[in-house]
Amino acid sequence: MKKFINHVDDFLAESLAGFAAAHADLVVLNNEPVFVRRKVLKPGKVALVSGGGSGHEPLHSGFVGHGMLDAACPGQIFTSPTPDQMMAAAMAVDTGPGVLFIVKNYSGDVMNFEMASEMSEVQNAIVLINDDVAVEDSSYTTGRRGVAGTVIVEKLVGSMAESGASLEQCKAFGDRINKCTASMGVAFTSCVVPAAGTRTFKIGDDEIEVGVGIHGEPGRRRAKMAPADAIVAELLSAIVDDLKPQPDAELLVLVNGLGGTPLGELYLLFNSTRAWLGQRGLNIGRAQVGALTTSLEMAGASITLSVLDDEMKTHWDSAVHAPSLRWGM
Template identity: 90%
Template sequence: MKKFMNHVDDFLTESLAGFAAAHSDLVVLNTEPVFVRRKVLKPGKVALISGGGSGHEPLHSGFVGYGMLDAACPGQIFTSPTPDQMMAAAKTVDTGAGVLFIVKNYSGDLMNFEMASEMSEVPNAMVLINDDVAVENSSYTTGRRGVAGAVIVEKLVGSMAESGADLEQCKAFGDRINKRTASMGVAFTSCTVPAARTLTFKIGDDEIEVGVGIHGEPGRRRAKFAPADAIAGELLTAIAEDLKPAADAELLVLVNGLGGTPLGELYLLFNSTRTWLEQRGLNIGRVQVGALTTSLEMAGASITLCVLDDEMKRHWDSAVHTPGLRWGV
């Protein structure tokens, strides 16, 4: 195993220190307990908090800032943060309008966020992200997993909160977005958790894992390597069967890298995606391509489709200024 690190036990601490120093104009790092918060809080705005195991950067700390999250709670690599992190973050970033927790559907994340929600003195609500159509249950979840769709929810609800919506409106909007969003991924290689020092799973040089989870959980099937058009077609067929978009629907397309795939390949995968959608008369309204929800150095990608409406398009286009996503400012 070769990684840039000094001591495995200090990996997260030193990574977060570097992140906070690099983006000191946007974020502040709290160390006891650990969370990243927006540097300038907006009085009277619903505060958005997300989090989860580290190793998925820029998710979630990289999306703290104007137009997205007010705080993110990072756990150790692929390990849920703890309720005390979430409660402390909520108390710090609440400016009078309450807190919305945005939670990916993984058992540890959900359990700890629910505990924090129940124990917190800050008024709060929760949006649960379960956009992965690959499998209904896995070793990490009961029900569908939450994956790259979290980025879309955080951006759209972050914009709504910025515009002055209340907690109930933000939760309802987040739930609606989640229902209109579906994702599926594919892995070419495994990844190595620093503390484990060994590959999370083994896969042959001529194999791919179709429907992989962002922690390396198994997907729908182990298959032989195939051209990009065929891979995109399998992922999109499953996604479209789940969403059943109307013929006149506009879609937000997110082609997301899992950490070890070059940007040029992701654009090629988007081209395959674009061709598949156009052949079926489906309209692309917005596009985002890049490594936004990663799995350490795993090679592979996921495709996410979100069925847009005018309100969602407006909030997607609105200004955002975070370490990991920025436009319009």
């Protein structure tokens, strides 16, 4: 295993310390229990709190800031944070109107966020993200997994919260976005969890895992390597079959790198996506390309589509100022 690391047990603490120091103008790191919060809170605003296992950076800590999250709770690599982290984070960022927990559909995350929700003294609600169309159940989930669509929910609901919406409005908006968002990924390689020191799964040099999860969970099938256009066609066919957009629908497209894929290849995938959608009369209204929901150093990518309406476009375009996503300011 070759990684920039000192001691396995110190990896998360040292990484978070570096993250907080690099973005000290935007975030503050709390160490006991561990969470990252916005440096400057906005009084009277619904607070957004998310989190999950580390290894998916910049998700979630990289999206703490104006227009997105108020706090993020990082667990150890691919391991859920604990309820005490979530409760402390909620208490730290609540300014009165309540807290919305944004939770990816993984068993540990769901259980711990639900416990935090029940035990917290802060008024709160939960939005559950389950955008992955690859498989209905896995070793990590009951139901569909939450993957890169989480970024879209955090951005759009974060904007709505900044505009002064109530907790009920923010939850309803988050649930609606989740229902019109779908994702699917593909992996060329596995990744190495530092504590394990070996690859999560084995895959041949000429093979790909279609529908892989962001922790290395199996997908729909193991296949032979294929041209990018063919891979994109398989992913988009599954996504569009799930969403069933109208022929003239306007879409938000997120092409996401899983950690080890060059940006040039991601733009090539976007070009293939643009061509495939265009041939079917589906329009790209907004686009984002980059590594936003990763799986350590896994080589691969995912595609996410959201069916847009005017309200969603307004909140996507609004200003955001977080360590890993910035525009309009």
